[in-house]
Amino acid sequence: MTCPPRICQEVDMEKTLLAQSKITSQDMNLFSTTDDPEEVVRFIRENQPSV
Amino acid sequence: MKRILSDFFRLLLLSALVWLYFIPAAAAEQDNSFSFVVFGDNRLPGYLPYTSDQIDEAEKCFEQMKLYAYGPDLAVDTEISFDPDTGKLDWIKYWPKGAPEKYRLVFLKDGWPRLIVQGPQADVALRSEGQAWIYTEIVAESKKGAEDPLSGPSFCLNTGDMTYFGYQGKSRDESPYWRDFHQRFLSKLPVGGPEGLPGRFFPAPGNHETWLDENLEGLLSTVPYLPQMGFTAEHRVYKFDYRGCRFIFLDTGDMDYRNPSAWGSKHPDFQAQMAILSEWLQEAKEKETHQVFITFHNPAFCISYWGPLPLEENPHPYLKPFASELKITVFNGHVHTTEVYQVDGIRYLILGAGGGEQGHEANPPPTDYPEELYWKGQPRVEDYNYLRVQVSNKGTRMWLRRYRPRADTPVEEVELYKE
Numbered sequence: 001m002t003c004p005p006r007i008c009q010e011v012d013m014e015k016t017l018l019a020q021s022k023i024t025s026q027d028m029n030l031f032s033t034t035d036d037p038e039e040v041v042r043f044i045r046e047n048q049p050s051v
Numbered sequence: 052m053k054r055i056l057s058d059f060f061r062l063l064l065l066s067a068l069v070w071l072y073f074i075p076a077a078a079a080e081q082d083n084s085f086s087f088v089v090f091g092d093n094r095l096p097g098y099l100p101y102t103s104d105q106i107d108e109a110e111k112c113f114e115q116m117k118l119y120a121y122g123p124d125l126a127v128d129t130e131i132s133f134d135p136d137t138g139k140l141d142w143i144k145y146w147p148k149g150a151p152e153k154y155r156l157v158f159l160k161d162g163w164p165r166l167i168v169q170g171p172q173a174d175v176a177l178r179s180e181g182q183a184w185i186y187t188e189i190v191a192e193s194k195k196g197a198e199d200p201l202s203g204p205s206f207c208l209n210t211g212d213m214t215y216f217g218y219q220g221k222s223r224d225e226s227p228y229w230r231d232f233h234q235r236f237l238s239k240l241p242v243g244g245p246e247g248l249p250g251r252f253f254p255a256p257g258n259h260e261t262w263l264d265e266n267l268e269g270l271l272s273t274v275p276y277l278p279q280m281g282f283t284a285e286h287r288v289y290k291f292d293y294r295g296c297r298f299i300f301l302d303t304g305d306m307d308y309r310n311p312s313a314w315g316s317k318h319p320d321f322q323a324q325m326a327i328l329s330e331w332l333q334e335a336k337e338k339e340t341h342q343v344f345i346t347f348h349n350p351a352f353c354i355s356y357w358g359p360l361p362l363e364e365n366p367h368p369y370l371k372p373f374a375s376e377l378k379i380t381v382f383n384g385h386v387h388t389t390e391v392y393q394v395d396g397i398r399y400l401i402l403g404a405g406g407g408e409q410g411h412e413a414n415p416p417p418t419d420y421p422e423e424l425y426w427k428g429q430p431r432v433e434d435y436n437y438l439r440v441q442v443s444n445k446g447t448r449m450w451l452r453r454y455r456p457r458a459d460t461p462v463e464e465v466e467l468y469k470e
Binding site for chain 2: 036037038044
């Protein structure tokens with residue numbers, strides 16, 4: 001998941017979704033947030049199945 | 052004993068004959084195999100590195116962009132926000148006056164568009180990692196190809212629109228777009244070119260290359276070997292041959308918001324370019340160069356955005372007479388999506404999803420229009436991609452490598468064509 005940092009801050013998942021038990025702490029490991037395209041590409045390449 | 056020896060020598064002779072027959076054939080096949088990649092419309096829209104004390108400059112720059120996108124007659128409302136911590140432009144939102152639901156909201160990072168959301172459904176039109184992913188993948192593949200042509204592409208073709216415009220500087224050193232493209236892509240390709248080619252990157256000019264840079268200072272300073280291949284600001288067509296294939300590049304011309312799908316080039320004009328094209332195809336036929344790849348920006352067949360080149364300015368009637376003797380593939384861009392057609396034996400591929408903002412809207416095709424073979428009428432989604440073409444004695448294979456941010460499998464390879 002990617003979003004501009006100021007939006008990410010507003011939707012602070014840890015303080016809202018996790019605190020309200022909408023998700024579990026393990027769910028927090030299912031995504032990563034960044035607004036840096038190169039970092040996103042690193043994430044995609046590290047997690048893409050080899051084709 | 053003699054009989055055993057005689058059988059042994061017979062077997063040896065047979066093995067040698069088999070070896071002599073098959074091994075050179077396999078070696079010859081390997082020698083002719085190569086691959087290349089194709090992508091286009093990779094420029095990000097609008098570099099806006101402005102701070103809160105530069106609002107006049109930001110508005111002037113935006114005014115230029117608006118002229119291009121909407122023409123001088125449409126009034127546009129804007130809202131601009133600066134980050135209170137850094138003072139840098141944070142986001143810009145604009146919409147045609149009186150139609151706020153048709154907004155486009157651009158989030159920026161260090162002046163570069165990072166994410167674009169547009170109304171009325173808040174669709175994502177751009178995530179800049181699409182472009183970054185394509186650059187990274189092509190560079191990585193090209194490095195493998197430079198070491199071993201059977202493991203990766205030998206060179207790249209581009210269907211146009213590598214830059215946005217020349218308003219903030221024209222040449223590679225002055226233009227933020229060309230400088231960025233050079234730094235993050237071209238300078239990372241392996242040095243030199245394969246087998247006498249002067250480089251590994253061969254573009255056709257798009258309308259953005261000439262926008263506020265009529266003499267192509269940016270393109271010619273960024274890809275400085277193009278004049279060696281016959282391409283100049285006055286003559287924007289060129290060709291080269293590589294391992295039995297001919298590659299031809301044409302120029303569809305400047306952007307005209309009043310007539311965006313036309314063949315507007317005057318360098319030379321349409322009729323003169325078609326005469327050159329016919330001559331180069333005839334030459335390919337006589338040289339028994341059976342496979343030809345032709346690249347030009349505005350699409351010959353298209354159901355997106357501005358649609359195809361009009362029939363009277365469309366190369367298809369000039370290509371058709373050669374299609375029975377030459378294998379012809381055409382690469383186009385301009386509309387920021389992917390489309391595939393097969394018409395009269397000629398393959399047409401629109402490769403316009405190379406990193407710029409995406410176009411997800413298709414128009415209803417006219418009656419009897421050739422079937423579009425990529426989306427096949429299905430709803431379109433964010434899809435950033437490049438094409439890989441493998442040419443070998445066994446035949447030609449084309450497949451897309453694509454990144455779909457919202458798909459279950461974000462990175463995929465999709466075969467488009469196999470002989």
